Amino acid sequence: MLRYSLKRLLSLLISLAVASVVIFLVIEVAPGDPAAIMLGINAQPDTLASLRAELGLDVPKWERYLNWVGGMVQGDFGTSYTYRTPVADMIAARMQVSLPLALYALTLSTLIAFPAGIYAAARRGRGGDMAVMGATQLGVAVPNFWFAMMLVLLFAINLRWFGAGGFPGWDKGLWAGLHALTLPAIALALPQAAILARVMRSALIDILGEDFMRTARAKGLTRRQALWRHGVRNALIPVLTIIGLQFSFLLAGSIIIEQVFYLPGLGRLVFQAISARDLIVVESVVMLLVFAVITVNFLVDIAYALVDPRLRSRT
């Protein structure tokens, strides 16, 4: 298990190094001059020169790369060209919204998907299964911003249980923060839950056909006992894969939902930075997201090994 974890960790570090090189090359090197891109075509030559100096573009490329990576390792992501504040502070502020929102949505989606998927698999082909499958079909098909608008309409405008948007900040208390994130988290969670429930159902149906399920029944386990004791854990492998992918998506892909609910999240930051051609912010946020995705994959790999002893012994 330790050997397996170390191997996965090594592969994580290599992936990060490769990703940083690729991002650096794409954004800073090819094609053209970052300073010219940031300032647009009407830039004055002297502003361009001073920006080049500020960005450190006058040193060799490899030195720029090392400065960039070295800075990030120490928590220095540079200074935003448009906002004139340290990028690290901006990201930290946005993460306070995006990370809890992603975790909240993921928790909700798992809480909905697991029972729904297990229930549907246990009643395969019967009414309950059809109902769950129909609902998940809707959940996959309907875009999450539509859910978001309907939720606002119902819970914020008609029932007035929640605010229609905005985020008060965590200094107003945990409850106020969670309260503000509830509607966006539900809107994000519903489509994810639909996908996850379908994956859970089909994984479990595959497992139900396995020989060891019949062995379990021959021991005297009821259908339900066999399903819970021998089925669910075996079905977790594909489910974990999807959960990992979904978390990565939720972290940065919630831009539309952030827009609908006026949340100061990472997605909006990226959007604004790209619109303003603030390459320093874009570069840092992209690197951060890559870091998050790779870390989540690492955690998923570790979770695989916890679930499946065959992976543990394969070193």
Add this chain to the structure above:
Amino acid sequence: MTLLSVENLSLAIHKTPILHGVSLTVDAGEIVAVTGESGSGKSMTALSVIGLLPDRMEAKGAIRLDGQDMLALPERNLCALRGNAVGMVFQEPMTALNPVRTIGDQVAETILVHKAMPPEQARARAREVLDRVGLPEERFPLTRYPHELSGGQRQRVVIAMAIALRPKLLIADEPTTALDVTTQAQILELLKGLVAEFGMGLLMITHDLAVVADLADRIVVMRHGEVVETGATRQVLAHMRHPYTRALFAASAHRVILPPAPPPEPLLRVENVVRDYRLPRTKLFAPPGHFRAVKGVSFTLNRGERLGLVGESGCGKSTLTRAILGLEPIQGGTITLDGDPVLSGNTPRREVRRKMQVVFQDPFGSFNPRHRVDRLITEPFHLLDTPPTGSERTRAIDKALTDVGLSPADAGKFIHEFSGGQRQRIAIARALITRPQLILFDEAVSALDVSVRAQILDLLADLCKAYVLTYLFISHDLSVVRTITDRVLVMKSGEIVEQGETEAVFSSPQHPYTQSLIDAAPVLPDREALLAELPA
């Protein structure tokens, strides 16, 4: 005392009858074997006794265990009986255990689910049962996972689970079919010992008459969902009142007559062939280890000769077969066909490769289900420089199909329209169509019922007469290899430990491994002797 009595059991699914009026009994301490070919309903009989029939299966009649009719019991009571009063062992040990739970957990679960003992005691009992089935604590602690065990060891775990609560009745559905002969002999011995020790009744399902003859007190012969003959094993085998029993016995003991092989002239030469598999690195910078699957094997196959290759799983016979076909790179030695090397570098040479064909074990998996038979059997044409076209191609297809006992009209059909035996004929037609110099049969008859197997063996003998066939027949089934080959190679742990004329090797094996293989293989009893002993 009658422990189990199945009375007039009929099964149907969606009005399609599966079993008609099946009756049989098992006494305490008795071994009853249900035998028959696929589709005879023997497995369905077993599953109905433990109440694990597929959904929507309708059962009529009665299944009495200790006088209690199980068909009339609700599911809750059946759960209480399963694992407790009735245990079951299945065919496929590799997949019968949950891969993510330890063997100790899985054995103890039988005890815990019936609340027969508190957890501590249940684990102690699990340990005791595992010891009893031949998995001692030093090598097989309760914390082992199934993937760390071999097939035979896993089957022992399944048996331990089934007997943990000392059930009165044990059902074993083809428990040794997936195992090697020596492992099979050990498992059968274990089952026999358990029956004697605990006074259990054993209902054993098997297609193998030789196993039945060795093991069972009584025998039930089934065909198409009906019992055709039943009685004490020796009586039934001595007299065989029903023609189907006779046919089954004859097919199991089927011998073919091969035409004499032409004078020796080497065709395939395998010299000092070595195949290493790289093992995963154990240390980051240490060189990776190797597993040598084939350790410098040499043999010669003469033109027109029928050569057998036998050995247990993992002995390297499949690796060697793939290497001959050029599907596997080799790390040493040479393989030449007709003087030409099969490989150039690590890729097979087309001009040599087209002189050989192969027939695999699985008649269901080795065809593309979306292609018609004509396309399937002409696949080897892609090895030719100028494949026949038009009427020449049609003639080749017709000839190949007629050769294997099918009709030219079958060319337009899809593979699902054929039975297992017919599919294997199609596989042989595919191998024959380019008139190769060498055919490899890789467990080509192992998945077939005995009567179909006998027909395919006859077909091979006929083809040997019609064409000068040279083949390498790879199999774990000694009785088949004995009849269909002139010479045999015995392989163990990547080496050929014995070779010689087939009859000579079988009647007086020299190497201790060959002896143990032959001793372990169950044999059909001599009918003449039985008849003399038990006259009508």
